[in-house]
Amino acid sequence: MSEREVEIGEIGEFRLIARIAELVGQRGEGVLIGIGDDTALLEPSRDFCLLATCDVQVEGVHFLREAISPSQLGRRTLAINLSDIAAMGGIPRWAILSLVLPPDLPLSWVDEFYAGLQSEGQLFQVSLVGGNLSRSPGPLIVDLTLFGEVEPDIVVERRGARPGDLLLVTGELGLAGAGLLLLRGKEVSREEGQELIQAFLTPRPRVREGRLIATSRLARAMIDLSDGLASDLHRLCEASGVGARIDAMRLPFPESVRRVARERGIEPLELVLFGGEDYELLVAVSPEDAPVLVRLLEDAGVSASLIGEVCPQSDGISMVFPDGSVRPLPSAGWDHFVRGKPHR
Ligand SMILES: [Mg+2]
Known part of the structure; x- marks a missing residue:
């Protein structure tokens, strides 16, 4: 092995996906099929409704690679979506992640990003159940979709405030x-x-x-x-x-x-x-x-x-x-x- 860092462009999409599946580990609760099939198969809890939200972060617009570590970006990516589930009064459950990555990105960046995402996921019992990878001609883009659950009779919306509250x-x-x-x-x-x-x-x-x-x-x-x-x-x-x-x-x-x-x-x-x-x-x-x-x-x-x-x-x-x-x-x-x- 040379001292030079391996770049993701060198290992190819399929090997990268296999590596990510390994990093992400076992299936979480309610995940009948996780990463690896055409879609995930998820089992919502009885009498709950699904909450769904997504947030995209673009390098140079939402973050600078030199100002945030890959692990921090991984945590942050999940955290900002978790906050939206929190604002509805929901329980976060499953995440889907799309990464658009420049080919010269070091493989270690991807490893550390997932480590951060995983640690945040473990804190809130969220499992990553799927995603997508693409090559970027320029900036690094991270797009996370998060599903949560809430009982429809207690969901808290933005509307509902009354004068005097x-x-x-x-x-x-x-x-x-x-x-x-x-x-x-x-x-x-x-x-x-x-x-x-x-x-x-x-x-x-x-x-x-x-x-x-x-x-x-x-x-x-x-x-x-x-x-x-x-x-x-x-x-x-x-x-x-x-x-x-x-x-x-x-x-x-x-x-x-x-x-x-x-x-x-x-x-x-x-x-x-x-x-x-x-x-x-x-x-x-x-x-x-x-x-x-x-x-x-x-x-x-x-x-x-x-x-x-x-x-x-x-x-x-x-x-x-x-x-x-x-x-x-x-x-x-x-x-x-x-x-x-x-x-x-
Ligand atoms: Mg919000």
């Missing part, structure tokens, strides 16, 4: 946005910085929490925060036909986010509202049920913050600033937000 968010916001800033800045020394970068590269999907929220039957509407609180709040409001008012003083974010933002001359709220990629859950819940749901989550070890309330659609979507002023909250763009006219 309170808005609850799990965990803390702005970490991934701060992590991305640090990655771009190329100055990562402190442990605190590593934590933020980790939050961006390998987010922790709120699968257990989403399930807890759905089975409690207390939530009226739910969405996961993939594009940022402002943007996803707009989506939930649009689906529900309502407006919302959030309170800047109640938005949960750690001191580390404040520090990173300040060091770079950015308002911390910019990361919290528009940073994106936090993969926390945003829930609308009636004022009577809100304390119960907060308690339920906290008892399960997850912080939960009530950050505002749902209003009639005619009130629009706005935020109360610490000085008491209220401004319309756009779905994106800090500059537009702070320069916009305050109202009332």
